[in-house]
Amino acid sequence: MATFLNTLLQNIISGPATDPFPFGETFSPKRVRGLIRIDRDLCLGCGMCRHVCAAGAINIQRNSLGWTITIWQDSCCLCRSCVTYCPMHAMSIDPNWHSAHVEEDKYKRIEQHTISYQPCARCGTPMRVMSLERAKELYAADPDIDPEEIRHLCRSCRQIRDAEQSTVCMLRSDISTAPAAEKS
Amino acid sequence: MAIEQKAGSTFNIPLGPVHVALEEPVYFDLQVEGEIIRGTTLHSGHVHRGMENLAQHRNLIMNQTLTERVCSLCSNSHAFTYAMVVENALGIKVPERAHYLRTLTEEIKRVASHLFTLAIQAHLCGFESLFMHTMEIREIMQDVKESLYGNRMNLAFNCIGGTKFDLDQECFDFLEQSLEKFMPQFREVLDIFETDPLICARIQGTGILPKEEAIRLGVVGPVARGSGLNIDVRKETPYAAYGKVDFDIVTRDGCDLYARTCVRLHEVLESVKIIKQVIRDIPEGETRVHMTHIFPSQAVARSEAPRGEVIYYIRTNSTEIPERLKWRVPSYMNWEALGVMLRNAKVADAALITNTIDPCVSCTER
Missing domain, CATH: 3.30.70.3270 (Alpha-Beta Plaits)
Structure with missing residues (x-):
């Protein structure tokens, strides 16, 4: 019991534990x-x-x-x-x-x-221009690609451009070069 | 309500369904003989939200957020076990740093959860100033959660394949400072809970759950450990970083409310011990790997939530919506024990005894 009385006394001395919000500042991490x-x-x-x-x-x-x-x-x-x-x-x-x-x-x-949308720099299809930072990040491993140029290309043109510029060009039949149908 | 006392006659007293112990609905039909409870029938289903069905209509990532809302106090345990079960089913290997971060989160939640139960216990004993004081100490842990994770209750930290974000050195420094502030205050409260004559007189010898009954009913968590059963999923099948940290299972042989209170108090100390080890040993590196493909599979995962063992089961098909998601929560096992604990107890102790299993009605009924 004495222990708790001591705790209570300390609580009285130290004052309220709550912040005076909205009249003062409060803890805001x-x-x-x-x-x-x-x-x-x-x-x-x-x-x-x-x-x-x-x-x-x-x-x-x-x-x-x-x-x-x-x-x-x-x-x-x-x-x-x-x-x-x-x-x-x-x-x-x-x-x-x-x-x-x-x-x-x-x-x-x-x-x-x-x-x-903005038009694709090559084919004019309406497309979204990727941010330069993200393009740099995505093509960081490929020094042949200019991020500033590739970010203005649509998906199909990007694939073609990528293949043209790459030193290693793999022929893959599953890559479609037809413009992708817009998702709704 | 005037109850006429006659020798040998019994009455039925309804208790609940609102605010029996915590603000959660559960309804008891108590058969009493004078002041003494002779039998209990438990009715549940007031907070059934159809969460298992909801989970079968949402994709795996959405379910991460959904399972966190099964329960509020052990919200992280659900999200954590869910993440583990998906990782088990799809064979995802979680980075080492994520394991440590998950362990840290789980223990911070455990400290806050145990302190909450202890505070409610003080409140039900009629010791309001101790309730306020315990909640004030718990607030240190709430501030930690808010500063580290950004939320106070549903931390939303786990995700499939690791954690949603990383914690930096600033976070660990804040955590260490908070623990320094927390420990002396907690030791003071621990002493009050263990030795205060007011608390002891009320809880010692109340709500007895003998060891044999505990084994028969299959109780889990602090309820089992308060009846002398040495069970803890963290030791039995170490998951996350529990195999790499040193801690003890706290058990007491008292089988009463006092024993369970002591188990919870000392588990807080063990949790703090784990938190300190995690801060010291946490490796650097990635915190998340990607879920690359989903295939038909099934898996089980279990973990030790603040209330006991949580088990998750998942069955996936080729789609990202799980075919079946099921979980078993600790309160489901523990509330059967209430029938034993309440038998021959006083009506006035019913709420206190209900609180001792730390009931999570919304988990159990989901």
């Missing part, structure tokens, strides 16, 4: 998961994030001009799967945890980007 953000310069619209999202918080709407990627922040369960599996590292977590909002704003808390 750097890695806290607040909101999911998309880097529109990196997104390729591949749909991997939507595929792994257990909460169904991500939607990708496509048309002939490009696509619109939307994240409903209120549906997101912050499981970080999209950040983990995004092949382009376009998704990130913002540590802003101030997510309290009024009821009428619940559908407005979204992260939305509309990204347009």
Whole structure:
């Protein structure tokens, strides 16, 4: 009993253990998961994030001009799967945890980007230009390829270009050179 | 409710379904004779969410997030065991660093989970200031989870093939500092729980589960170890990095609430010991390998959650949606023991005894 009285006394001396939030600062770690953000310069619209999202918080709407990627922040369960599996590292977590909002704003808390296609530098097919960093990373092992050039080519032209430039050219019958049908 | 006392007559008292011990619904039909419970019928099914069926309609990666939501206090154990069962089925070899990180996460969760149960126990004993004090100490571990993983409860750290991200030196430094802050405060609480006359008078000799009954009912986790059974999946079939760290299985022969409380208290110390070893020994390297292909297979994985043994079974086909995913949780084994523990106990102790198995109703009913 005496032990606990001692504990109580210490608690009285040391004051409240809770932070004075919202009137003062509170513990806010750097890695806290607040909101999911998309880097529109990196997104390729591949749909991997939507595929792994257990909460169904991500939607990708496509048309002939490009696509619109939307994240409903209120549906997101912050499981970080999209950040983990995004092949382009376009998704990130913002540590802003101030997510309290009024009821009428619940559908407005979204992260939305509309990204347009650009014509392929060779054949003119509408396509997405890959970021330079990612192109450098992907073709790091192949010094014959110029990342700046290859990132402006569509998938079919990229394969052809890759084959033309490579010192080792393997003939593979399973690579289709026909333009890939756009997924909906 | 006025209960007329007559010699030899019994009454039925409904207990629950809300807030019996924790905020989880379970309904007891207690047959009482005066103040003494003579029999218990347990009714469940209030939080059935059809999770096994949900799992059969989602792909393997989505199920990682789903299984984490089976339970809140042992959320990491479910996600961890699920990741292991998929890795077993598809023959994925997890990097060494991921094994250590997973062990670290599991032990941080165990500390927080045990402290929560102990705090609730103090609350049910009517010792509110100890409840608040234990929760305050648990908050150190919650801050650790928030700082290392970004979330307080559903850490979402495990993924198929390893962990979703890596922890840097800054994280380990913060963890070490937190442990330095945690240990003296925890030792103080440990002393209070073990020796305080108020707590001891209430829990010693209550909720007896004899060793023979514990074996008959197949109880697991701290409930079994409090009845003198030396069982722990971490030692029996070491998984992750448990084979490489040194720790002891805590057992007590008291078979009562006090014994189980002591088991939980000393397991926290063992967990801290494991955390320190992981910080010291963790190798460098990759934290995740990719799941390259999915083929028809089946596998089982088991792990020691804070409440006991969790078993996962998976059967995959050629698609990324599993054909069957099934799990058995510790509370399913342990709550049968409540029938034994509650027999001949006082009605006033029913909530306290229910809490001693650390019931996770949402796990069991999923």
